[in-house]
Amino acid sequence: MLERLNQALDRIEEHLAADAGGDLDPAELARIAATSEYHFRRLFSALAGMPLSEYVRRRRLTVAGAEVLAGERTLLEIAVRHGYGSGEAFARAFRAVHGVGPGEARRTGAALNAQPRMSFRLVVEGNSSMRYRIVEKADLRVVGRKARVPLVHEGENPAIAAHIRSLGQETIARLARLSDQEPAGIVSAVVHLTDSREEGAELDYWHAVVSDAEVPGEFDVLDVPAGSWAVFENEGPLPEAVQYLWRDIFTQWFPSNPYAIRPGPEIMRLDPSEDWKTARAELWIPVEHRTA
Structure with a gap:
């Protein structure tokens, strides 16, 4: 099952890398993991220490932060690309994660917070059994x-x-x-x-x-x-x-x-x-x- 969970994480990254915008469907991730959406959400939270929605939000704004600093797209283009309906909504979400607005981050080259990409692996410790x-x-x-x-x-x-x-x-x-x-x-x-x-x-x-x-x-x-x-x-x-x-x-x-x-x-x-x-x-x- 860990392999399927990691495939679901790969799908999150594919979605963030595409110019799709909009929200990622948790039901799709659950299908990739071959389980129900309810179990997928609960298991993800237990393994990751945060809800699925929070992880996706942090990863989305980590990717958006890199694009803001790169300066190749306008801030509005970045906002739309990542599913935000307006520049104001994007700015609020950006500031909540990075502590600074996207415009100021681009002007000053501010240090941003990054959510690393996760992967799950089984670690065997000792020789005890459950x-x-x-x-x-x-x-x-x-x-x-x-x-x-x-x-x-x-x-x-x-x-x-x-x-x-x-x-x-x-x-x-x-x-x-x-x-x-x-x-x-x-x-x-x-x-x-x-x-x-x-x-x-x-x-x-x-x-x-x-x-x-x-x-x-x-x-x-x-x-x-x-x-x-x-x-x-x-x-x-x-x-x-x-x-x-x-x-x-x-x-x-x-x-x-x-x-x-x-x-x-x-x-x-x-x-x-x-x-x-x-x-x-x-x-x-x-x-x-x-x-x-």
Whole structure:
């Protein structure tokens, strides 16, 4: 799959090099990568650390910046070539990336910011393997309390910690008694609101259980359709082991296995040690077979 992803990146460069203008269709890139547009966007964000749209924008304005400094085309010609409807719109986008307007950049030869062309490759580190299983589940319900929080890649997420503290032990105990199926006990469920996996991107975090029981009115409910789940296990120091597991799934497991992520929450069951320094983690990711 990595080869197909790189072919999609090649298509982006071909589009930027042509005098086509306009936006690049993400569905076309997904077809080249032999996957759905939804999975392609999510996988790209996880691998690249930015949304597909942001990468294309940065590459577009990197190419445009080189053309501005070269001086072979007028600024309006460059704007139209790269899909901007007016010189003003181009100037705003140019300044947002480069910190200077195109006219001033051409007059002064200012230093510009460049987004390098990306390519994906598989890096094998150590000799560890990823433990996983595929589970088929009927419709399920995530029951608990949710909060809108920013994504944090490393270290404690203060917003999540504050949300859990706000629930109180009595509420968490009542919630735990509702658990009646796998993944058992108190879990965390993450619902990504955009394709972005950048630091700071907003998501819905649920402190919850998976349950078919009658739900008291004090709790929120998230209905999840039936489907396949890839269940990963890991053990190590907190919070690094959990955060690295998430990273490795998207950067190593998905590119080398015939599955694509499908819409749904990513559910984590955590069994911490008494001192909370280490934990055993079980991460449930909604998946479907990738079409060839």
